[in-house]
Amino acid sequence: MNGRRILANCLIVVVSTLLSFSVAALDRDLLVCSVCHGADLQGNKNTEAPNIAVLPSWYIRQQLHSYQREWRGAKVKDKSGQEMRTIALSLTDEHIQNIVEKIAHLNDAMNKKTLYEKTIHKEISHKETSHKEAIDEEVKSLATNIKSFNEMPTDLLSQGKKLYQQCSACHGSDGLGREVVKAPPLVHQPMWYLKKQLNNYQAGIRGYHEQDSSGQQMTSIAQGIRSQDDIDAVVTFIKTL
Numbered sequence: 559m560n561g562r563r564i565l566a567n568c569l570i571v572v573v574s575t576l577l578s579f580s581v582a583a584l585d586r587d588l589l590v591c592s593v594c595h596g597a598d599l600q601g602n603k604n605t606e607a608p609n610i611a612v613l614p615s616w617y618i619r620q621q622l623h624s625y626q627r628e629w630r631g632a633k634v635k636d637k638s639g640q641e642m643r644t645i646a647l648s649l650t651d652e653h654i655q656n657i658v659e660k661i662a663h664l665n666d667a668m669n670k671k672t673l674y675e676k677t678i679h680k681e682i683s684h685k686e687t688s689h690k691e692a693i694d695e696e697v698k699s700l701a702t703n704i705k706s707f708n709e710m711p712t713d714l715l716s717q718g719k720k721l722y723q724q725c726s727a728c729h730g731s732d733g734l735g736r737e738v739v740k741a742p743p744l745v746h747q748p749m750w751y752l753k754k755q756l757n758n759y760q761a762g763i764r765g766y767h768e769q770d771s772s773g774q775q776m777t778s779i780a781q782g783i784r785s786q787d788d789i790d791a792v793v794t795f796i797k798t799l
């Protein structure tokens with residue numbers, strides 16, 4: 559290892575530790591959420607809880623109200639939704655206000671961290687070194703959102719890209735969501751969660767209530783996706799945005 563690389567690696571570790579420290583120091587109101595959503599609220603497959611750290615305030619508020627109003631998490635088949643509904647019912651409006659403010663704060667710290675990791679990854683990829691793979695592994699383990707394009711089959715991606723054209727009208731070509739149409743960001747969510755929600759809309763477990771106009775809109779879109787393969791394709795493409 560030459561001196562510059564050692565220095566670069568040290569910098570990665572120090573800055574990541576500092577940033578993750580500020581992200582990990584969760585407030586008491588958010589601790590209960592972290593039981594299922596993960597220590598940094600970035601999602602947990604075991605509890606089937608999505609990433610809520612990156613969600614905008616308007617969407618968190620809207621979904622918590624949806625759970626409270628039986629628009630979401632009220633169907634017998636929807637076990638995960640039911641769990642979340644129980645939590646939502648225990649929250650007052652004041653609680654919700656506190657939570658969204660604190661998550662917005664986390665969100666800021668997290669964006670800085672991701673941006674930083676992406677920059678470092680780009681710099682390292684440009685260097686030709688025999689240790690590139692080892693460094694890549696290290697950076698991957700630090701980053702949460704680095705995508706390995708090479709591992710994705712191209713036909714799946716091109717089908718996904720075609721399908722995503724209609725999604726981008728609401729979720730944006732960057733997948734970061736658009737508040738005007740109440741469409742949430744999708745890029746940060748794990749694939750298992752995105753697939754599950756599309757299946758939920760299709761199965762009438764979500765987006766079924768006549769007053770839930772946003773949910774109903776998404777249901778009619780989801781019902782237009784013809785096969786599980788197409789769901790896999792569009793979800794895979796979303797992860798490359």
Ligand code: HEC
Pocket residue numbers: 587588590591592593594595605606607608610613617618621622630631638639641642645657742
């Ligand atoms: C007992 C486990 C559990 C706890 C505790 C919990 N959640 Fe959840 N949460 C879930 C699960 C599971 C889902 C996905 C449910 C579904 O499929 O509808 C979810 C979904 C959500 C969603 C919807 C996200 C989206 O992308 O639509 C929000 C918002 C949310 N939780 C916020 C919170 C907040 C805020 C707290 C803390 C006050 C919290 N959750 C605590 C399990 C939990």
Ligand code: HEC
Pocket residue numbers: 608624721722724725726727728729739740741742743744747751752753755756764765772773775776779783792
């Ligand atoms: C007409 C606007 C519109 C279009 C087009 C659209 N969506 Fe949505 N989408 C929404 C809205 C609004 C919501 C929130 C609905 C709710 O409250 O349940 C949503 C929610 C979602 C969710 C749930 C996210 C979460 O965090 O729980 C997924 C997944 C999703 N959309 C995927 C897609 C995909 C894939 C496409 C394209 C095939 C698509 N959407 C097209 C408006 C749209």
